[in-house]
Amino acid sequence: MKKVIITGTSRGIGYEMAKQFAHNDFQVLALSRNQKPLEDLALKNITAISVDVCNDNDLQKVTSFVEEEWKEVDIIIHNAGFLIHKPFTELTKDDFQRVYDVNVFGVASLTQLMIPFLKKGSHVVTISSMGGIQGSLKFPGLAAYSSAKGAVITLSELLAEEYKEQGIAFNVLAIGAVQTEMLEEAFPGYQAPLSAAEMANYIFNFATTGNQYYNGKVLQVSSSTP
Template sequence: MKNVVITGTSRGIGFEMVKLFADAGYQVLALSRNTASVEALGYSNVHSFTFDLSKDESFDTLSEFVASTWDSKVDVLINNAGAIVNKPFKDISQDEFLKVYQVNVFGVAKTIQTLLPFMNTNSHVVSVSSMGGIQGSMKFLGLAAYSSSKGAIITLSELLAEEYKDNGPSFNVLALGAVQTEMLQEAFPGYKAPILPEEMASYIKEFALTGAKFYNGKVLEVSSTTP
């Protein structure tokens, strides 16, 4: 059965994906700074430890886990963790900009670098982006840091797909529209999204398992609305 690594699993889409993959019998490594919600699920095939995308020691622990527990094999990586700040551009501090990029770009790149030695041509890396990161899409005030970071991960994935097309995993991006998550509510209080986290989680799960056969270096827009 496949070994699946998911980041950003304490709530929202990531949390729902953990349940879906676990229920289907896959081995799941759920990575988040807060592990309480995942541990409370009680799955024997779900592993978790505190994971901070800004801490080098977290990546050391990740590498050690895969080598020792999963016999050095990762079949699916889903870069789901995300950070957002909703402020006018002139009010966003450098620290806030850096925090968003640390999670949405630098942390994704480091996670991929850490797990590449354990992946092969049949492995699949899926990064969760946003419609806000798509060139030419409608843009929204206050999301300069968030949307630009989501655009960066699209370009990074395209580059990696080319670099590893002969002997590495497939790299694809899902640019999501609005989903009714806690992060959305924190950024846009009162906004009602048309898609529930468990619905999007189900879509991402199936794409992560089957999409590499049909796509590599592609970004798919997954949105019934704009945003």
């Protein structure tokens, strides 16, 4: 069975992805601060661990698990996200730090730890946002979040170049509006055209096949604005 690590799995797209991969005969390591929603499903292919991607001690739990149980990883999906919606003049340095910790530094830290376990043909997919795309329509109140999503795009492009000789692919999906709790935080009352389960299905297909066609690329996955 192939092995996938997914972050941000307690709700929304991450939760749906964990189920999707498990039902398609993947071994799933699901990382979230709240592991209970997936534990309650009792799916034998899913191991849910309580992990804060900003906490180095928590991330060591991931390394220990992979070393002892898996030895290798086929796919990583960096899905965990954190959003603060505030006017720019009200954002504090701490606000920026918290947003970047999850959306950028957490991605970098987990990737660093997993590099030794990524074999030729592995695929690392980072879930970004249309708000992080240069030239895309931007929205007030999302200065910290959208700039972080832009930063992680550049990080992925660099890693694709750095690890191309090892056969590890790094790609980004910059997604648009999906009906999730985070969307409601950013755009209260807005009805998105896609459900979390529908987007999870798209990401599953891309994560399992996209590295045959793409490396170091950013795909815009959006049918609406926002």
